[in-house]
Amino acid sequence: MNQVMEKMVNVAPTSTSGHFIKGAKNVVNLDAINDTYFVDGESELVTQNHTTLVQDTSCLITTQVVYNPFAKMFEKSKD
């Protein structure tokens, strides 16, 4: 039997409320700057203000970007 992670992992550490992976076998941070994570196994993505996203397979978590017209570049979306 695979061990399931008991603790939730915040995959949006710079977000005010955070987005948390719950129930995965493992969560690996692939890119700390852009907050990209590989989530091994079934999981739930949980946060305030949004419905919980049930993921029934392993997945990659990435972050939306937004365009900053003053800097003329994309940057990580913040909430």
Added chain:
Amino acid sequence: MKEKLEQHEIELMEVVRNKWVKLAFDKCSEGINKPAFEEGIAWLYKRFLDLQAPQVIYCDSMLDAVMKITLVKDYGKELSDFSPKMMDDFYNGKLDVEFVEKIKENYSLKSTYIGWSNFGWVSFYDFFTQINVLNHEDFNNYQKLIESNVFECFEFENAVFAVQPPMEVVYNEALVPHNLEGASITFRDGSDYFHINGFSISEELFTKLHTNTYTFKDFISEDNEEIKSAVISYLELKNGSTGVYDFIKDNLKEIDTFVDKKADHFMEGTTKSMNVGVYTLFKGVINDIDIAYVRCYCPSTDRMFFLGVDPVNTNAKDAIASLFRVPTVLKPNIVSISRQGEKFSIEFDEATTLKLKNNAYTHDELNAYSSVSGDEYFTLMKYEF
């Protein structure tokens, strides 16, 4: 074991929920029920710590409590050494830096098991007690302590600092703090907090919105999408949909709208509002800088967002898709995309998933991103919350 609720028990759920909401939002003006709190804390200290009932110090706010704790615990002072002027000095930045640092540290000493943050789970077991599924003496005594309406609590061996609940909470139909005309939460020491539909905003931002001095430039300079959404909510609630239009009309022109109508099963968990899946591209110029935004709505809450996109976009579908990023090396193998707020969850084919699990991609491969076209994005998209 009870396997199914009776109709009257189903109806009782809302009654119990409302009892706890009313306790927080309506009965807060009555303050802590001191006899109930003192009886409860004496029981708790005796039952679980085998200690005498502690001295209870009632405080008007968290800052009031933490300042008194800092004086006594870290500086060996007496409670009588505290003066309300210290609160003013704190807000005006006149207190000693080291003292302020201690105050900040001491916030972490607050209890996790006494205070409003426990209302949710206690109300859950209150319901099961009321329908006779539970009857646990310790829980019943604990519930009485929580029902004394203490907002927060700091416990020490001989003393507890009990923080009074706010004097007033202004809230909306969704039962979250909300006020377009002033503070939504006010404590007894005069400290107050501002919320739009439950989202906390600074007093400075509220004042700008309330006095119509918040500018479009302020809006596009704000880098937090939730704050931008709260601003839009304020304008919409205060002045109707024309409020938002009036705010943007001098700077943004509507270019294109794309509607992604989803199958019914992908709408489960959303508001099912007509706004779900509606994306509108706006463009304009401010201070000679080209700007472009996609207006969209949160499928979970129907809040309106304006997300910055590259002005080279000519249609809403490609514009919203351009905000999705995936490592380029993985792009051909995407099976589906789902999203929750600003986070995307991407499912890949089995071989790619196995390679990710086995750490078979290089750091450089995983850190080189690209976007997808609007057609690709909406073909792959499943759930959006």
